[in-house]
Amino acid sequence: MMEAALRRAQEWSRNLTAWERRRIRPMITTSDNNAAGRLWNDLGHPYLNRFLRRANTTSTTLGPYGRWGLTRTTAADQMRLLGVLSGARHARDVLKERARAYGLRQMADVRRDQRWGVPAGMPRGVRAHLKNGWLPRATLGWRVHSVGVFKGDGRTYRIVVLSHGNPTMAYGVRTVERIAQAVHRGLNKGRGPGQGLTPESEISEVPDGSVEPEGETRDPAA
Structure with missing residues (x-):
């Protein structure tokens, strides 16, 4: 969800909004489920699926009925998603360096x-x-x-x-x-x-x- 929000902001040529930042940080650093649920609904299944395809995931299925916790994934897909943040060769065009740095900073502050x-x-x-x-x-x-x-x-x-x-x-x-x-x-x-x-x-x-x-x-x- 965090990576998708960063990608959406990039596509729309803007920074993250204050509303997005207020959801992303607690979602990552404290596992705040209310923040995660609101961001999940705001992004929506269609955009999240488009982002997953952009990140070259092949075996990740979003959870039903708004339940992101029932999303199914694989270790290989999670490695690809981490590659988006770490600037791996296969994913450098997904997020710009500034967005990657922001995402990693949240994960460093868990x-x-x-x-x-x-x-x-x-x-x-x-x-x-x-x-x-x-x-x-x-x-x-x-x-x-x-x-x-x-x-x-x-x-x-x-x-x-x-x-x-x-x-x-x-x-x-x-x-x-x-x-x-x-x-x-x-x-x-x-x-x-x-x-x-x-x-x-x-x-x-x-x-x-x-x-x-x-x-x-x-x-x-x-």
Whole structure:
């Protein structure tokens, strides 16, 4: 949603409006669902789908009835979307540098209790720009996802870990972080980790709220 809003402003030859900025920042930094819902409705499915095609995603399907939390995606598509922000070769024409910098700045400011996941194992001197999602469902248990762009020492790389089938939130976070540790270690030979695993005592078992609990309904026009 953030990238689509940035692209729309670019296409319309304008800056983000104050209204857009007031939704984007809390949506990213604190997982504010009211802000996300309003931006989702403002962008609309047609524009969001056009943006996804522009970003060369091939397997992302928007959630039904306004429920962005039920959007289906793949690790490959998330890597492409992170590439839009990090200026990867395949996506440099999607957003201008100023818009990319704005997006990454929001992801760098995610609040402390939501900074688990792919930063685990990153070395000192590297900065994480991330966004996480976590939601339990009746089938396949907890979905625990973490994506991030990492910058430092003259290099940029991306990590995406999507998981389901986790019995608890803490189990999912630990799974994601163990994978991230291995990736950081492989990409930073000879450098010790600067960030460890998130203590279980700091992992909440409360869903991210992007979808109402199963068994409850919500007016899609609300």
